[in-house]
Amino acid sequence: MRAFDLFRPKDLYQAFDRLELNGHETMLMSGGTDLLIWIKKGLVSPKEVVDLGSIDSLSHTELRGNDGVLIGTNVSLNRIISHPEIKRHCPALIEACEAHSDAVVRNKATLVGNVCSAVPSGDTIPPLLCYEAEVIIQTSCSKRQLPLSQFLVGPRKKNLSKTEIVTHLWIPFPKAELSVGVYRRASRRRALDLAQAAVACTVFLHQGRPEYRLAVGALSPVPVRIREGERVLNETYDIDKEKVERVVNSVQKAIRPITDVRGSREYRFAVTAELVRESLSLCQTRIKTEGGGR
Amino acid sequence: MPKRALSFVLNGERVEWEVEASDTLLRALRENGLTSVKRGCEEGECGACTVVIDDEAQKSCLVLALEVEGKSVLTTEGLPAAPGKLHPIQQAFVDEGAVQCGFCTPGFIMTTYAFLKAHPNPTDEEIRHALSGNLCRCTGYLSIIKAVKAAAAALSNQSGAAEGGR
Structure with a gap:
């Protein structure tokens, strides 16, 4: 591995000082399960890595009643998976975390790190788009909160300057009597592989009326919400075969899959259709089982 | 540097x-x-x-x-073990033939150690899930899964005996 220096700040102020001093040569690390591999493969070559893992104040989740949860940068995917309130309100996110890497890597990999890697196949991003998560960004003297959809601007590119740090992710909980959701993906093996195509679908029941949200990953430069598909799903209560196919069409129109080592463009189009059908069907089943036959 | x-x-x-x-x-x-x-x-x-x-x-x-x-x-x-003995997880891997070339074995044993501490009575499905990040090219995994179950039983007997002896 190419040599680099490591700075382990005790608090955010030390980290900001460091970034202001030599931010252009520095990369931030949260978990580091992507970063260390990128350095090893020569994809990036920072002179210095600032390890946010040493900052205790970023290692917590903070529940704000039924409004939502604030997730610190150092919170691992396994801690998200075992969080009962996140599981209750954001089940699609839990499934996406479980699809990420494997049970051991998830002790190290963080949710914020997965978002900040900003790769098209980032498992947690499609459900976070459905839940309309926001990224909390700080500098030494300012703070801003940005919808995730505006934070991600391209493969491995994000709306973040060299002196800024993503300190937290805010996930608002859906205001609904029932929240169901699924994350389905195609990959060559179940663990330790990146998605070839991924679909997140969430349904929030408001007084028995469902509100669908749909997002896809690994099918465009950044994961995206499928607004037209959502419009079709939300126009009436019932979902029949014809409606499902209209949603499939809207997804296929919105995506721009590429051919790469993990799969061809043609395969990705075909498998996406299947993932969308499966996701919708699973959501409907779960509404019935979890919603007491509504 | x-x-x-x-x-x-x-x-x-x-x-x-x-x-x-x-x-x-x-x-x-x-x-x-x-x-x-x-x-x-x-x-x-x-x-x-x-x-x-x-x-x-x-x-x-x-x-x-x-x-x-x-x-x-x-x-x-x-790994804590009595003098001249293997840790129960190591012993279970030996007994069940879960070691062939042996290269992956220490990794499997450490994953198993942390897993059984948190899940002393796991199901087969939980074991497979917990071991999903460890690759073995020799055994075909079945003997490893058996070894983890045997280790879980041995460890729970051990802790039961320790509690009984108090």
């Missing part, structure tokens, strides 16, 4: 090492003689380098050595 001081608890004993800032924990452990920690893919895929850090299994190729400052690291060298 000058070497950096690192202080942590390794297999129950405090150690003070000097490491490069960019050294992975895997590299630091092997250079200091802990060769049960195997260097496989160095990309977090194979699990051969798995160690237990503060009760959690971690792939040591994805951890920088300096990250374990002040923490506790356990490798198979440090």
